[in-house]
Amino acid sequence: MGLFDFARNIGKKIFGKEEEAPAALEQHINEDNPGVSGLQVQVQDGVATLTGEASSAEALEKAVLMAGNAMGIQEVKADGMTIADGSQVGGDDEFYIIEKGDTLWEIAEKAYGNGSKYTKIVEVNREVIKNADLIFPGQKIRIPKDI
Template identity: 65%
Template structure:
């Protein structure tokens, strides 16, 4: 499945010491679990390696974004995750990196032709967008292809 790159110096700060990282990231995903059973994360040199069984490709994508949008994580490796229903991960065009000046309204206008559809983006990213007014440059999110 592979390795997904992120910007390591942005995002939610969950740990200050490397030795706290694995437990902190595992707990973060487990608290708002998008559908990854037996989830565990090992963090080494900025790479978060997720292990477990995802119920769907969408659940795995959400776990990837949850881990990758944490300060100090520059890559997420999912080679040790199985997707129970056999779905493949979506192509990169479903992921979007927020740019300076972006709003969810503007992103929805580009993706769907209507800014009012930003709620679909929020719903698809509820694990990483807790407040629609608090997104930041470098944050990576999912853009659902169909509504």
């Protein structure tokens, strides 16, 4: 499962019917705007297509995760997004899909050898993880290599 693929039947419930999805996802992303402008979202058959400009690859990745972690979305396409600073998506960061029984402490132990560094994972995923105690199986997050 790549960065742009998600589990359609899990996630945060942001919209009811698919025709409500574009406006709901735009609002959701803009509420905690990770650095995107001119954002437009289209959704068809569980596939969200994002267009606009991201200030960086990190901003684009966050927008993709915000859209993809919504219930009803199975894929996010971002070919219509430009990246202002010229950075590349998927640079040094890794992406992790939370499994049943996972805790952020355990994820940080695996990634960094130190569970107390889970706060850094929360910090770089603040748009996706609103409460460190409320993560769910299937949720996709960024695991930065440099902390």
